[in-house]
Amino acid sequence: MEDSPLSRRRLLWGAAGAAGTALAAVGLPRLMGPGEKAKAAPPRPGHKGPVAAAGPPAARRKDPSVDYAPAVWIEASESNYTASERPEAYPIEYVVIHLTTDILPVMFTKFKDPAERVSAHYMISATGTQIAQCVRERDVAWHSGSVWYNHRSIGIEHEGWTDQPVYTDKMYEVSAVLTATICAKYDVPVDRDHILGHVEVPLSTHDDPGTAWNWDKYMKLVETARRRIRT
Numbered sequence: 001m002e003d004s005p006l007s008r009r010r011l012l013w014g015a016a017g018a019a020g021t022a023l024a025a026v027g028l029p030r031l032m033g034p035g036e037k038a039k040a041a042p043p044r045p046g047h048k049g050p051v052a053a054a055g056p057p058a059a060r061r062k063d064p065s066v067d068y069a070p071a072v073w074i075e076a077s078e079s080n081y082t083a084s085e086r087p088e089a090y091p092i093e094y095v096v097i098h099l100t101t102d103i104l105p106v107m108f109t110k111f112k113d114p115a116e117r118v119s120a121h122y123m124i125s126a127t128g129t130q131i132a133q134c135v136r137e138r139d140v141a142w143h144s145g146s147v148w149y150n151h152r153s154i155g156i157e158h159e160g161w162t163d164q165p166v167y168t169d170k171m172y173e174v175s176a177v178l179t180a181t182i183c184a185k186y187d188v189p190v191d192r193d194h195i196l197g198h199v200e201v202p203l204s205t206h207d208d209p210g211t212a213w214n215w216d217k218y219m220k221l222v223e224t225a226r227r228r229i230r231t
């Protein structure tokens with residue numbers, strides 16, 4: 001159907017690429033092989049505690065690097081996350097799974113709008129062919145509705161709707177490798193106590209990822225990917 005969310009999404013991905021975000025050039029993310037690790041951010045000595053939430057200093061704003069090599073950097077507004085120095089400032093103990101309930105270009109616009117007060121670390125397209133990082137893992141994205149969980153988690157948004165699961169096997173696979181990589185990097189157990197749906201965050205007012213999200217399939221993929229990553 002011409003006006004289906006997927007058609008609109010494709011159109012808008014193209015428009016975003018034309019606007020210079022380089023999205024169109026991303027292609028298929030490379031899955032991690034045995035012994036491989038995602039590129040970690042270079043250590044920055046001298047930071048020992050929580051950093052004030054006033055926003056990143058100038059040097060950080062100019063840093064376009066990603067924590068996960070297959071991702072492209074599409075930066076959220078500095079007003080939409082809390083600058084931090086995790087995992088030293090706060091342990092990273094959870095991965096929170098979201099559905100966007102909107103097409104990704106709309107989400108990027110929201111993340112870039114200082115008035116929205118919302119962000120996530122990663123965005124994955126329904127096709128699984130696009131991964132964007134919008135907030136560095138060391139920083140606190142505002143995605144779960146809980147300050148406590150935000151400080152201790154990585155948030156991953158997936159393009160989809162709780163009542164309209166347009167996402168693909170490829171999206172599950174790509175997301176599972178990302179989650180497994182995060183679990184390996186921060187020693188997060190691969191179980192449902194630590195890999196949560198947004199709906200499972202205490203006092204959450206959201207219902208994503210919804211009943212159509214296949215947790216059994218997803219967790220098996222995360223377990224398989226995690227075994228392939230040596231730590």
Ligand SMILES: [Zn+2]
Binds near residue numbers: 099143206208
């Ligand atoms: Zn959510």
